[in-house]
Amino acid sequence: MSGFRNFILRGNLVDLAVAVVIGSQFSSLVRQFVQSFIGPLLSLVGGQPNFNALVIRAGRATFTYGAFITEVISFVISAAVVYYVLVMPTSRLLHYLERNKAAAQKDCPECTMSIPIAARRCPECTADLVSGDTRQPAGSG
Numbered sequence: 001m002s003g004f005r006n007f008i009l010r011g012n013l014v015d016l017a018v019a020v021v022i023g024s025q026f027s028s029l030v031r032q033f034v035q036s037f038i039g040p041l042l043s044l045v046g047g048q049p050n051f052n053a054l055v056i057r058a059g060r061a062t063f064t065y066g067a068f069i070t071e072v073i074s075f076v077i078s079a080a081v082v083y084y085v086l087v088m089p090t091s092r093l094l095h096y097l098e099r100n101k102a103a104a105q106k107d108c109p110e111c112t113m114s115i116p117i118a119a120r121r122c123p124e125c126t127a128d129l130v131s132g133d134t135r136q137p138a139g140s141g
Contacts, residue, residue: 034078042077049073
């Protein structure tokens with residue numbers, strides 16, 4: 001029983017459970033946003049995309065391929081909304097923050113560790129960065 005308890009209380013499993021719950025709620029949020037705002041905007045231009053009436057009957061079987069087409073269109077619209085509303089702005093923000101981080105850091109010439117620009121000594125290899133010869137390790141002079 002202790003093995004099961006260790007499995008359940010493992011950090012990765014809890015993180016995964018939280019991600020699934022948050023992902024499910026986020027999916028509902030995006031779907032509702034598309035239904036409440038994007039769908040009506042698109043219906044002003046070209047009507048509401050609904051192909052649920054398209055079916056193929058073969059004997060007693062009914063294939064509702066129109067419902068599938070409607071879901072594909074809904075998925076593409078939702079994916080576009082997520083991309084243009086969330087992914088692009090977040091990507092630009094992260095790129096902007098990375099650019100500022102790059103301007104605030106430099107690589108140590110000795111060990112290539114990323115260090116602050118104002119650093120006088122590398123915290124990893126202790127190379128002296130203040131003197132004209134940056135390749136001199138500390139204590140060798």
